[in-house]
Amino acid sequence: MVAIVDYGVGNLFSLRSSFAAIGESAEVTSDIAVLDAADRIVLPGVGAFADAAERLRRSGLWDEVIRQAQSGKPLLGICLGMQLLFTQSFEFGKYAGLDLIPGDVRPISERIRPGLKIPHMGWNSLELRGGSPIFKDTPGGECVYFVHSYFADTPEEYITAVTDYGGELTAAVQRENVYGCQFHPEKSGSVGLAILKAFCEI
Amino acid sequence: MLTKRIIPCLDVRDGRVVKGVNFQGLGDVASPVELARFYSGCGADELVFYDITASYENRSLFTDILRETASQVFIPLTVGGGINTVADFDRVLKSGADKVSVNSGAIRNPSLVDEAARRYGSQCVVLSADIKRVDGIFHVFAKGGREDTGMEAVGWIRECVSRGAGEVVVNSIDTDGVKHGFDLEMLEAVCDAVQVPVIASGGAGCIEDFLTLFESVPGVDAGLAASVFHFGQVSIADLKTAMTERGIPARKVQDSFSAETQSR
Secondary structure, eight states: OEEEEOSSOSOOHHHHHHHHHTTOOEEEEOOHHHHHHOSEEEEOOOSOHHHHHHHHHHTTOHHHHHHHHHTTOOEEEETHHHHTTEEEEOTTSOEEOOOSEEEEEEEGGGTSOTTOOSSEEEEEEOEEOSOOGGGTTOOSOOEEEEEESEEEEOOGGGEEEEEESSSEEEEEEEETTEEEESSOGGGSHHHHHHHHHHHHTO | OOOOEEEEEEEEETTEEOSOOOBSSOSOTTOHHHHHHHHHHHTOSOEEEEEOOOSGGGHHHHHHHHHHHHTTOOSOEEEESSOOSHHHHHHHHHTTOSEEEESHHHHHOTHHHHHHHHHHOGGGEEEEEEEEEETTEEEEEETTTTEEEEEEHHHHHHHHHHHTOOEEEEEETTTTTTOSOOOHHHHHHHHHHOSSOEEEESOOOSHHHHHHHHHHOTTOOEEEESHHHHTTSSOHHHHHHHHHHTTOOOOOOOOGGGOOOBOO
């Protein structure tokens, strides 16, 4: 069973539906017992970093997500959920993240050619790095759906996919059992479903 | 490279697709769920559901359909029509919409854009504007294009973006339904004024019109149309192929459900 962490952020309807579509049972939960029982955990998120971090703390799940990750259970952060995995974010200030993967979350304007629209919104192609198991059925070059204004600035060793938007942006990351996608696999058609399926088969 | 998006728009009344839809190989062409699955399989990059249900009681039919679609179709879904309050945003977002487009609701109460952007984020607030030239000036029209608000359109769009709209749909009343191509002049004016994604609507009649759109106005991010897709005058798979051939970045159709069998 996949536990989708419910801390009052974002629309979990599509995420839950996409696991159903690949035949995986998924539960949207804020219950620690359910997180304990789950085989793997998804940390979703949309909106601003500081607000999401605050909600995760207030829900009492901040330390719990860290504990679950440290237990070796596969954890997948999606979009802002991925950004929360890093050391800190510089979105409207400086805020601490879960620090499960070393790195900073910084404005994409620092990385991309001036004049491009922000947010980076729409379908862009994946260039794979290394061989993350979540991409085992994704040869590379496929388009996935992005909506973000910040990116993860992290050492090369953790980057498993990048995308080109007038500059190279981190698209996916991995550190041992902790995975992250900047894009939305639940909104990326059959390519996204294959990535979620691969995560369920780790 | 970020691809240019192709977006079919479905008008839904009382839970059924209206406006002629003419496909072979679809059991029920008026089923929004089936049509959404079909378009998703053909390579549509996003879908717009426009709720034209007249009566309040039948609104729940729309959200039922939306929920059913969102549980089967995994591309972004935008909902428009009858969005007047934050409660309307809430209703459709909880039923599986990813973005919500406001038009007359924002004209009546511009702070709706601020409130919705604050609560749900700019990425889910789409401003849709129906625009027509009046004495050479772009005017915003309300109530489905029937009523001239007297407001200058580019200024209105700029205001809504500063209030928090994260995307703009520019629907040219002058070219809508004429099928002689998009309103390039109007789109250019809007693209010059705002830094958020701009979706072109109104005027598409053939594949070439989309190619001209993306080549002439590079600032445009997406092309939206309804009847040319529904009647099979433009096949999305063929359009994507033509875009790629002309060097316009397009998402490849990769779904197994991509065999398009539109009547011509």
